[in-house]
Each structure stands twice: as C-alpha cells, then as structure tokens.
Amino acid sequence: MADLAAHAVASPRPGRSFRAGLLWVVPPLLVLLVLFFYPLSLIVREALAPEGEGASLLHIETVLRSREFVSGLYHTVVIAGSATAGCLVLGFVLSLVIAFIPFPGAPIAGRLIDMIIALPTFLMTLAFTFIYGSAGLLNGLLVDAFHLEQPPVDFLYSQWGVILAEITVFTPFVMRPLLAAFSTIEPAQLEVASSLGARPFRVIRQIILPASLPALLAGGSLCLLLTVNEFGIVLFIGAKDVITLPMLVYAKAIQEFDYTSACVIAVVNVVLSLGLYGLYRAIISHFGGGNAGRV
Amino acid sequence: MLAGSRAWRLAVWAVVLPLFAVLYGLPIAVIVLASLARTWNGALPGEFTLLHYAEAFRSDSLDALVTSLMTGAIASTAALACGTWAALALRRRVRLPARLLEAVFFVPSAVPSVSVGLGLLVAFSQPPFLLNGTRAIVLIAHFVLVFAFTFGNVTAGLARVPAECEQIAESLGARPFYRLRRVTLPLLTPYLIAAFSLSFALSMGELGATIMVYPPGWVTMPVRIFALSDRGAIFDAATLTTILGVATLIVLTVLSRVSSRAMLR
Amino acid sequence: MVDITAQEIERCAPLDGVRTASRTSGSRIGFEDVSVAYGGLTVLKSLTLTVHPGEIVALIGPSGSGKTTALRVVAGFVRPSSGRIMIGDRDVTDLAPYDRQIGMVVQNYALFPHMRVEDNVAFGLQAQGAPRDVIRQRVPECLAMVGMSAYGKRYPRELSGGQQQRVAIARALAPKPQVLLLDEPLSALDTQIRRAMIDEIAKLHHDLPDLTVLYVTHDQTEALTLANHIGIMRDGEMQAFGEAQALFRHPPTRFAAEFLGRANLLSVGGLTAAGPGEARVRFGGAELLARNPHNLPEGRDCLLCVRPHHMRFAGEGAVANALTGVVQSVQWQGDVHNITLTAEGESLRMTCVPMAVPPALGDQLRVCFDPSEVTLVPEDAPRG
Incomplete structure (x- = not known):
C-alpha cells in the first residue's frame, strides 16, 4: 500500500499521551546529566573561574599562549589530518580490493578488520615497538643484512610513528561504511561500463567514487574525531616531543596536579571534538544514514 | 569484476595482500610471539617460553583481568539498560524535542575519554558526590564512554523491528508493557546482544578515562599493560595484551553465537 | 490480478444477502464524518460510512486513495483530525488500539517470528488475560477453523505465504472480536492460492455470521465475491457506495464504472x-x-x-x-x-x-x- 498514512505511526492529532510518553526519557536523561553533563560543566567552570580565585581570563590566556599548548594543538591537528588522509586512501584501496577483486582470503581479511575494531588501540603501538623499534624486527633484519652499527629505521618515536599507528587502527572505521556503500553498487553497472570499454581507473573515478562519496565523507569525519580524541597510542609511544591535547590534559592533571590548566585545555579539546562530531552528524543526515553507512 | 585481465588481478593481489598482512597480520602475530619469547634480539625471538603466562596468572595481572572483565560487564549492562530505555523512550518521535534529545544522548561518544575522566575527577572529588578513589568512579567512566554506542546500536535495532508485528499485538489487546515484553524486546534481542558486545569490547580496551580516575585497588588491564610497558617490561605487556585480546574475542564469539541463535528462532 | 470473468461475478450472488442489525448480535463499525490530515495534506475527507453488524464492506480503490487510512483509523493506529469512530455503541475515537477489541490481518501476515504458530494464536487471549484452560481449548479450535491444526508447533518461517495468512486469520479471530479488519489480506499471495483463500474467507464468514468485516483491497474480484457493500475510494473520498451487485450493474460515476469491472x-x-x-x-x-x-x-x-x-x-x-x-x-x-x-x-x-x-x-x-x-x-x- 502506498497510502501516505500507511507508515506514519505518530498521530496527526497529538493528544496528552504523546507528551506523557516523552516523560519516559527523563530517567536515562537524569543519569546522563549527573554522570556526564554535570562533570562537563564543572570542567568549564574550573576553566573559566578556578576555585578560590575570581573569574579571570588572564589564566586562560596564559595557558592558551603557552608553548606546550600551541605545540599540542599543532601536533593534534597535524596528526589527525595526516592520519585521516592516510586512513581514507588506505581504506578506499583495501575496500575496493575486498569488494570488487575478491581474493581467496577475503573473508578472513574481513574478520581481521572486525577484530581490529574490537581490540584496544594501544595493541598496535605495542606491536610497532617490536616491529619498528630500535631493537625490533625490522632493524634487526637490516642490521644483520647490511652489518650496520646503528639501527637504520628510527621513526617510531616521532609523530610519524603515531600517524602510522593511527592509520592502521582507524582504517577499519573507514572501511565499514565504504564496504556498505560498495555493496549497493550494482555489479551490472560495472559490467556495462567495462563492456563499453572503460578501463578500471575510469570505472573507479566515474562510478565507484561518486557512489561512495558520502561514505568517504562520513568515515573521514569519524576518523578525524577519533584521531583528535586518541590517547592510548600517543601515551604508549611516549615520545617526549609528540604531545597532543588529550595527552596534555593527562599530563597537566595527573603528573603536575594543575587541574585548572588541564580544564582549560580540556575545554578546547572538547569544543574541537564536538565541532568535528557536528560535522560527522551533518554529513550523515545530509546523505541519509543508509548511504553514509552510520557506524 | 573490476580487474579485466587475470594479470591485472594478480598484480593487485600481489601488492594488496602483503600490505594487508604487514599492516594487520604482522602486529597481531608479533604480539603473540613476544608473549612467548624469552629474548628477542634478532629478526625472530631467540627462545620460546611460557614463563610470561605463568607470571601473568600468578601476579596482580590476574586481578587486572578480573577487574577488566567485571568493569566491562557491569558498565555494559548498565549502559545497555539505560541506552535501551532511552532508545525506547525516543522511538518514532519525529518532532524537534525528541531529535534534540537524541543528539544529547550521542554527545558522550564525541568527547575525548581523557576529558571525561578529568570531569569525573573534578566533579566527584567535591560534595555532593564524593566518589574519588572508589571503584564506582571507574565504572561510571566506562558507563559514560560506552553509553552512546549502546544507545545508537539499540536505536538502529529498534528501527528494524517490524512495526506491523507490534501493531498487530496492540490490536490483539496487548498493552504497551505486555507488548514490549512479549514482542518488541524478543525481536530486539539480537541487536541488544550486538550493542552489549560492542560496549564490552570498548570497555575492555578503555585507557584514557580509566588512567585519570582509577583507585589503587581497581587496576584494569590496559592500565596494567601501560604500567608494564612504561617500566620496559614489554614482553609481559605483550603477554597481558594477548590475554586481554583473547578474553575479549572469546566473550564476543560466545555472544555472537547466542545472538545468531536468537535470530534464528 | 485475478480477473474472474464478469459472468462469474454475476453468478455469485452476495453471500447471504444484506443482513440487518435486527438479525444478528454483532457490532457495527461507524465512521461519522471522519477526516485525516497529515501536515497540510488531507488523506481522508469527511468519510461517513456504516458497516452493519455481520456485514462485509469492501473498500476498494487505487493506491493512495485513503482506503488503508480508513481501516487504520478504525484500528486506532491513525487518529482522525475530526469526526468519530464507533464500534458497536462505543465511541472508540480516543481509545488506544488495545482497548478496541478488534481483529486485524495485514498484507504481509506480520506473524510473530519468535513464537510458534500456537503461541501466535494464543497471543491475543493471553494479552487479554484469558484463563489458561480457555486458551487451551480456543487455540486448537481456531487452528482447525483455518485448517492449520497440524502446524501448531511450527515457526512462521517454516510456513508458506498462504499458510502464514491462515495463521494470521486464526490469530485475529482467537479472542472472538466483534469486528475484523482485513488490510489487503490476499495481495501477497499468488493467483491460485488467492482464489482458494477467497473461498476460505467466504466460508469463514458463513460460519461466523455475527462478524463485522471491513475489507480493504485493490482487487475487484475479492470485493465483488466477498462484500455485501462496496465503497469505491479515490483521493481520500468515497466516490461511490452501494450494494455490490447494484454498484456493478449501475455504477453511479465514470470512475466507479471503470474501476469496478472495466x-x-x-x-x-x-x-x-x-x-x-x-x-x-x-x-x-x-x-x-x-x-x-x-x-x-x-x-x-x-x-x-x-x-x-x-x-x-x-x-x-x-x-x-x-x-x-x-x-x-x-x-x-x-x-x-x-x-x-x-x-x-x-x-x-x-x-x-x-x-x-x-x-x-x-x-x-x-x-x-x-x-x-x-x-x-x-x-x-x-x-x-
């Protein structure tokens, strides 16, 4: 039945029951208000008007102008941007292969992707220590092969180490919506294009890429959010000069007991994250959940 | 489909498969190998040993595993109850207030975990809620961090429960709670299990908020692993990571079995 | 679309002629100037219609004509923006669906997939708090009524479409509703089974003469075979209403003549x-x-x-x-x-x-x- 009304359940004349129904949302909302929004508001209060002092913007200015904050913000943005770009490229290529050039081990690859999503992020960093660390597998191989004095590979304890680890960990979050989007492309469409003489790259550019654009945007913005918020990877790499905003919040609060500065930085971090989250939701709702493959 | 010729296809595989193996297969293999290695100075571990595992199950690390499992189970159960409640309350409400409330429930998933931890630390170190230094604060942190994901998953599941079944139940005289218990929740079960699985996995790997708020007696696996790795005991760290990973995957596998049985029925 | 020939239609006299309230103890369904609007769009325009006790009225019309909306207003899933709905002597306009005591069957059966056939049939009785022994007696009775006695222990997914629809009918009838709402009940079935099911429904109504039925369909054969009266809907309005044969013989409008019997x-x-x-x-x-x-x-x-x-x-x-x-x-x-x-x-x-x-x-x-x-x-x- 295509009657307009067939699927509408909400009544066209909302009675008392409608508003009363919405009251059911109060208990979980209350839980969240106490456990999440109340603490969040205290962070903002502490940042704006530290306990025992009056409201002063001087302190905020000091923190925001400090070298460690500027460098933290810089690293956060650079790492998030580079890692997201890497995730998009890698995720697109891997998804393309899994979806359209199926190979014998494809199901296992799919499982592995799901597993990576379920496992803690720092696992990758720890593994990188064994693979790319100064006494790791790669350096061991190279030193043995070329009889070197010093381990030649030394990028792990820089921001490149963080970026590589984040690319590895977060690429699956791009692949999920992409694979969902690819599965909606009709094989017949690709076959027709190929039969008309289009080469693979042309097919990718003209058919696959446009169809997967919403998923790419959604996956990309989600990736940005996750990389801006990532803490475990940065902590485990533990490079002195690679400090991101979450790392800075941790260092200020736990190592220096400077809660006020921690709160100021946290507010900046939260605002940045909420902005990215807004972007992600906007993309999802603009393209409709189905196309963008909500995670 | 895409690659026209066989040679082309083989070329693609030759590039992508090793890439995949190096990126995803190798790290996992390396962690497992390291957990079994006595020394590792060359390309491969020198000697294999089960010493790290014996150590892991003897020391505080076993406590950490139990702590993590309990934290994950409690926080995920609470999040499932709360998230399902919220999802049911907002179901099929298309007006603006409901849409805004939905956005509110999603906000915790956007906030960095360290900031969530900092907030809890600030909020619950002062009256009226004095929870700092208790286990409860860790559970709360995990609950807050997984809640939005549970809410999202249950909301998505509810959208797939056929409206017609529920309406027929109503026409047959089922009042809202009876219908919820006998029709909606049973049809929702697979999605509830999936939601629980995701939040359990997230909780098992949570580090940022936990490291901000954990009390001495309630050390989770990730915190313990970081402590070991920070001390340079990377083989023990690898062992615990393996145990954590295996424990998580076992729980997820069991849950997905249960879920597929629920789906079949 | 099943198109039994027109000769056949004329041969089939309406089931038992038109019944009147005095002969039966069933409940009527009454639409009293019912309108339904969504946003600015009126999908049902001041419908006034009475389905007399024990009668089958078919609402027939193309997609988007408002016929399903009319049925859903009676079920209580759509609230009218004005007007009243009566079931028997009760004004049910403001009642929730579960308080209306109706039976309902929809196109895609909507059996509860997680319950066995017998539990599906028992559902309404259980929901309304019927005693255990009543349920034990009534469920087999209803399954027998639709010829599904042998399938009580099966799950819906193990049944064919026609079988599922029989179970859906048994489930709707188990709590002994006075009013049965059928929303395109046969549209998902293929031609052969559909013909058989038309006969089944006719027989069922013969056995339950007090049951008042509102039958929504886009298929004229179902309407002409089963209904005492037919209402032809278009654009949210009742275009024509009348006794089935009279409507067929003397259509009052061009649309009625074209839609019913081409x-x-x-x-x-x-x-x-x-x-x-x-x-x-x-x-x-x-x-x-x-x-x-x-x-x-x-x-x-x-x-x-x-x-x-x-x-x-x-x-x-x-x-x-x-x-x-x-x-x-x-x-x-x-x-x-x-x-x-x-x-x-x-x-x-x-x-x-x-x-x-x-x-x-x-x-x-x-x-x-x-x-x-x-x-x-x-x-x-x-x-x-």
Missing part, C-alpha cells in the same frame, strides 16, 4: 426520456435505449456503460441497440474470446464464449446489447 463507456448525447427509468440517447448515427437509474435530465450529455460480456452479435434483422463496428483485435484466452471493435470512433471491448471461427481483423461486425443491461452514467465533474 466497463465500456461511450460518450452519448441528446438524452430523451423513454418510459419508466429508461432513456433514449444518440451515439453518432445510432439511437440507443438504456436504463437511466440516476434520472439524468433530458438533453444531457452522458456516458453509456456497457459491460463487455453484455455485448452480443446481432443478426440481420431490425434489432434494438445495434451498432456496427470494425474488428481491431481478437484474443483467445482459453475460456473466452476478447474482441475489440471501433464504432463511431470509439473503442469497444466485448467478451464472448470461444468460437470455432472467430471474426477476422478488419471485419465489419454488427453487435447489440439489451437495454436493461446498459446504464447511463453522468460524466464526472472536472477535477482539480
């Missing part, structure tokens, strides 16, 4: 009265005699409604209502021949018993019809 409609003019309830009209050069049940005024241009199966071959002599046409197509459909003619620039379809030697394309054919079987229909007012 009639030939000839544009005719110069209406003059000719005897009681009859009128003479001009069709090109020919003068035709027809029934005028709607008392169209003299001189009016109108439509002449001729059912394809009422057209006959005319012999040589002088016959009333004779037309000469040119054969445009001849189709053999097994039990009938369909012939299309053009006469006076209009196309005419006729069906007749299969012929050994059918007319050839381009042949001149003289056809006629009985004045008592053709009806004058007013041209619809311009819409919009």
Whole structure:
C-alpha cells in the first residue's frame, strides 16, 4: 500500500499521551546529566573561574599562549589530518580490493578488520615497538643484512610513528561504511561500463567514487574525531616531543596536579571534538544514514 | 569484476595482500610471539617460553583481568539498560524535542575519554558526590564512554523491528508493557546482544578515562599493560595484551553465537 | 490480478444477502464524518460510512486513495483530525488500539517470528488475560477453523505465504472480536492460492455470521465475491457506495464504472426520456435505449456503460441497440474470446464464449446489447 498514512505511526492529532510518553526519557536523561553533563560543566567552570580565585581570563590566556599548548594543538591537528588522509586512501584501496577483486582470503581479511575494531588501540603501538623499534624486527633484519652499527629505521618515536599507528587502527572505521556503500553498487553497472570499454581507473573515478562519496565523507569525519580524541597510542609511544591535547590534559592533571590548566585545555579539546562530531552528524543526515553507512 | 585481465588481478593481489598482512597480520602475530619469547634480539625471538603466562596468572595481572572483565560487564549492562530505555523512550518521535534529545544522548561518544575522566575527577572529588578513589568512579567512566554506542546500536535495532508485528499485538489487546515484553524486546534481542558486545569490547580496551580516575585497588588491564610497558617490561605487556585480546574475542564469539541463535528462532 | 470473468461475478450472488442489525448480535463499525490530515495534506475527507453488524464492506480503490487510512483509523493506529469512530455503541475515537477489541490481518501476515504458530494464536487471549484452560481449548479450535491444526508447533518461517495468512486469520479471530479488519489480506499471495483463500474467507464468514468485516483491497474480484457493500475510494473520498451487485450493474460515476469491472463507456448525447427509468440517447448515427437509474435530465450529455460480456452479435434483422463496428483485435484466452471493435470512433471491448471461427481483423461486425443491461452514467465533474 502506498497510502501516505500507511507508515506514519505518530498521530496527526497529538493528544496528552504523546507528551506523557516523552516523560519516559527523563530517567536515562537524569543519569546522563549527573554522570556526564554535570562533570562537563564543572570542567568549564574550573576553566573559566578556578576555585578560590575570581573569574579571570588572564589564566586562560596564559595557558592558551603557552608553548606546550600551541605545540599540542599543532601536533593534534597535524596528526589527525595526516592520519585521516592516510586512513581514507588506505581504506578506499583495501575496500575496493575486498569488494570488487575478491581474493581467496577475503573473508578472513574481513574478520581481521572486525577484530581490529574490537581490540584496544594501544595493541598496535605495542606491536610497532617490536616491529619498528630500535631493537625490533625490522632493524634487526637490516642490521644483520647490511652489518650496520646503528639501527637504520628510527621513526617510531616521532609523530610519524603515531600517524602510522593511527592509520592502521582507524582504517577499519573507514572501511565499514565504504564496504556498505560498495555493496549497493550494482555489479551490472560495472559490467556495462567495462563492456563499453572503460578501463578500471575510469570505472573507479566515474562510478565507484561518486557512489561512495558520502561514505568517504562520513568515515573521514569519524576518523578525524577519533584521531583528535586518541590517547592510548600517543601515551604508549611516549615520545617526549609528540604531545597532543588529550595527552596534555593527562599530563597537566595527573603528573603536575594543575587541574585548572588541564580544564582549560580540556575545554578546547572538547569544543574541537564536538565541532568535528557536528560535522560527522551533518554529513550523515545530509546523505541519509543508509548511504553514509552510520557506524 | 573490476580487474579485466587475470594479470591485472594478480598484480593487485600481489601488492594488496602483503600490505594487508604487514599492516594487520604482522602486529597481531608479533604480539603473540613476544608473549612467548624469552629474548628477542634478532629478526625472530631467540627462545620460546611460557614463563610470561605463568607470571601473568600468578601476579596482580590476574586481578587486572578480573577487574577488566567485571568493569566491562557491569558498565555494559548498565549502559545497555539505560541506552535501551532511552532508545525506547525516543522511538518514532519525529518532532524537534525528541531529535534534540537524541543528539544529547550521542554527545558522550564525541568527547575525548581523557576529558571525561578529568570531569569525573573534578566533579566527584567535591560534595555532593564524593566518589574519588572508589571503584564506582571507574565504572561510571566506562558507563559514560560506552553509553552512546549502546544507545545508537539499540536505536538502529529498534528501527528494524517490524512495526506491523507490534501493531498487530496492540490490536490483539496487548498493552504497551505486555507488548514490549512479549514482542518488541524478543525481536530486539539480537541487536541488544550486538550493542552489549560492542560496549564490552570498548570497555575492555578503555585507557584514557580509566588512567585519570582509577583507585589503587581497581587496576584494569590496559592500565596494567601501560604500567608494564612504561617500566620496559614489554614482553609481559605483550603477554597481558594477548590475554586481554583473547578474553575479549572469546566473550564476543560466545555472544555472537547466542545472538545468531536468537535470530534464528 | 485475478480477473474472474464478469459472468462469474454475476453468478455469485452476495453471500447471504444484506443482513440487518435486527438479525444478528454483532457490532457495527461507524465512521461519522471522519477526516485525516497529515501536515497540510488531507488523506481522508469527511468519510461517513456504516458497516452493519455481520456485514462485509469492501473498500476498494487505487493506491493512495485513503482506503488503508480508513481501516487504520478504525484500528486506532491513525487518529482522525475530526469526526468519530464507533464500534458497536462505543465511541472508540480516543481509545488506544488495545482497548478496541478488534481483529486485524495485514498484507504481509506480520506473524510473530519468535513464537510458534500456537503461541501466535494464543497471543491475543493471553494479552487479554484469558484463563489458561480457555486458551487451551480456543487455540486448537481456531487452528482447525483455518485448517492449520497440524502446524501448531511450527515457526512462521517454516510456513508458506498462504499458510502464514491462515495463521494470521486464526490469530485475529482467537479472542472472538466483534469486528475484523482485513488490510489487503490476499495481495501477497499468488493467483491460485488467492482464489482458494477467497473461498476460505467466504466460508469463514458463513460460519461466523455475527462478524463485522471491513475489507480493504485493490482487487475487484475479492470485493465483488466477498462484500455485501462496496465503497469505491479515490483521493481520500468515497466516490461511490452501494450494494455490490447494484454498484456493478449501475455504477453511479465514470470512475466507479471503470474501476469496478472495466466497463465500456461511450460518450452519448441528446438524452430523451423513454418510459419508466429508461432513456433514449444518440451515439453518432445510432439511437440507443438504456436504463437511466440516476434520472439524468433530458438533453444531457452522458456516458453509456456497457459491460463487455453484455455485448452480443446481432443478426440481420431490425434489432434494438445495434451498432456496427470494425474488428481491431481478437484474443483467445482459453475460456473466452476478447474482441475489440471501433464504432463511431470509439473503442469497444466485448467478451464472448470461444468460437470455432472467430471474426477476422478488419471485419465489419454488427453487435447489440439489451437495454436493461446498459446504464447511463453522468460524466464526472472536472477535477482539480
């Protein structure tokens, strides 16, 4: 039945029951208000008007102008941007292969992707220590092969180490919506294009890429959010000069007991994250959940 | 489909498969190998040993595993109850207030975990809620961090429960709670299990908020692993990571079995 | 679409004639000036309709005509923006669906997939708090009623579409509702099973004469076979309502004539009265005699409604209502021949018993019809 009304359940004349129904949302909302929004508001209060002092913007200015904050913000943005770009490229290529050039081990690859999503992020960093660390597998191989004095590979304890680890960990979050989007492309469409003489790259550019654009945007913005918020990877790499905003919040609060500065930085971090989250939701709702493959 | 010729296809595989193996297969293999290695100075571990595992199950690390499992189970159960409640309350409400409330429930998933931890630390170190230094604060942190994901998953599941079944139940005289218990929740079960699985996995790997708020007696696996790795005991760290990973995957596998049985029925 | 021939339709008299409230103890369904609007869009426009106790009323119309909305208003899933819904003597407009005591069957069966067949059937009784022994007795009874006794322990996914729909009907009837709402119940089934199910529903209603049924369908065969009265819906409005046979024989509007039984409609003019309830009209050069049940005024241009199966071959002599046409197509459909003619620039379809030697394309054919079987229909007012 295509009657307009067939699927509408909400009544066209909302009675008392409608508003009363919405009251059911109060208990979980209350839980969240106490456990999440109340603490969040205290962070903002502490940042704006530290306990025992009056409201002063001087302190905020000091923190925001400090070298460690500027460098933290810089690293956060650079790492998030580079890692997201890497995730998009890698995720697109891997998804393309899994979806359209199926190979014998494809199901296992799919499982592995799901597993990576379920496992803690720092696992990758720890593994990188064994693979790319100064006494790791790669350096061991190279030193043995070329009889070197010093381990030649030394990028792990820089921001490149963080970026590589984040690319590895977060690429699956791009692949999920992409694979969902690819599965909606009709094989017949690709076959027709190929039969008309289009080469693979042309097919990718003209058919696959446009169809997967919403998923790419959604996956990309989600990736940005996750990389801006990532803490475990940065902590485990533990490079002195690679400090991101979450790392800075941790260092200020736990190592220096400077809660006020921690709160100021946290507010900046939260605002940045909420902005990215807004972007992600906007993309999802603009393209409709189905196309963008909500995670 | 895409690659026209066989040679082309083989070329693609030759590039992508090793890439995949190096990126995803190798790290996992390396962690497992390291957990079994006595020394590792060359390309491969020198000697294999089960010493790290014996150590892991003897020391505080076993406590950490139990702590993590309990934290994950409690926080995920609470999040499932709360998230399902919220999802049911907002179901099929298309007006603006409901849409805004939905956005509110999603906000915790956007906030960095360290900031969530900092907030809890600030909020619950002062009256009226004095929870700092208790286990409860860790559970709360995990609950807050997984809640939005549970809410999202249950909301998505509810959208797939056929409206017609529920309406027929109503026409047959089922009042809202009876219908919820006998029709909606049973049809929702697979999605509830999936939601629980995701939040359990997230909780098992949570580090940022936990490291901000954990009390001495309630050390989770990730915190313990970081402590070991920070001390340079990377083989023990690898062992615990393996145990954590295996424990998580076992729980997820069991849950997905249960879920597929629920789906079949 | 099942298209049983029109002869068949006329053979099937309405089930038991029209019942009246005095003969049965069932409940009526009453729409009292019911409108439904979503946003600015009115999907049901002041519908007033009574389904008498024990009667089957079919609402028939194309997609988007508002017929399903009308049914869902009775079920309580759509609230009217104005007007009242009555079930029996109760005003149920503000009652929740679970307080209305109705049975409902929908197109896609909507059986509870996680319950066995018997639990599906027991659901309504359990929800309404029936005692255990009543349920134990009633469930097998209902399964037997629809011939599904052997399937109680199965799960819905193990049944065919037709079987699932039988279970859905048993489930709806188990709590003994006074009112049954059927929303395109047979549309998801294939032709063979659908025919069998029409017979089943007819038999079921024969066994449950008190049951008041509102039947929504887009299939005229189901409506004509099962319903006492038929309402034809279009654009949220009831276009025509009447006793099934009368509506078929004397459609009150062009839309009713076309939608119910695909009639030939000839544009005719110069209406003059000719005897009681009859009128003479001009069709090109020919003068035709027809029934005028709607008392169209003299001189009016109108439509002449001729059912394809009422057209006959005319012999040589002088016959009333004779037309000469040119054969445009001849189709053999097994039990009938369909012939299309053009006469006076209009196309005419006729069906007749299969012929050994059918007319050839381009042949001149003289056809006629009985004045008592053709009806004058007013041209619809311009819409919009």
